[in-house]
Amino acid sequence: MTALSVAPITNTSTDLWGYTCDDLQSDIEVGDSAITGTLNFIADYSSAFGPGMDSGNYIALHCEVPNVEGVTITAGCDSPSTLDPDGDVVTRIADKDTQIYTVTASKEGFETVTKTFSLSGLTCNDSVG
Numbered sequence: 001m002t003a004l005s006v007a008p009i010t011n012t013s014t015d016l017w018g019y020t021c022d023d024l025q026s027d028i029e030v031g032d033s034a035i036t037g038t039l040n041f042i043a044d045y046s047s048a049f050g051p052g053m054d055s056g057n058y059i060a061l062h063c064e065v066p067n068v069e070g071v072t073i074t075a076g077c078d079s080p081s082t083l084d085p086d087g088d089v090v091t092r093i094a095d096k097d098t099q100i101y102t103v104t105a106s107k108e109g110f111e112t113v114t115k116t117f118s119l120s121g122l123t124c125n126d127s128v129g
Contacts, residue, residue, distance in 0.1 A: 008021070008060070059119075068107065096119040096120055100118065
């Protein structure tokens with residue numbers, strides 16, 4: 001299970017709990033060890049995130065292991081989340097210079113695969129507009 005794929009969500013109009021990829025981000029690129037692009041400031045993401053986490057910069061990515069059924073994938077920073085059924089995940093980025101984005105794929109009988117990405121190449125807009 002070495003084909004763990006991490007990429008921007010290709011359908012930028014996908015509804016991600018009240019926002020689209022176009023609302024959240026632009027020019028996102030996932031390299032071998034770094035994620036770059038621009039994250040827009042979202043003032044109220046209460047539909048997806050609880051108090052204290054409902055405003056800021058968020059990144060939306062698609063993660064999958066092609067051709068392997070039943071894989072559990074977690075992704076994110078600090079406390080990774082399980083992906084939605086489409087393989088999409090939205091993560092709040094609090095400090096791009098200190099946080100690391102980690103994606104782990106596991107399935108019984110297979111080797112667990114983990115990828116880590118630096119976020120320091122992201123641009124995080126700090127206000128609406």
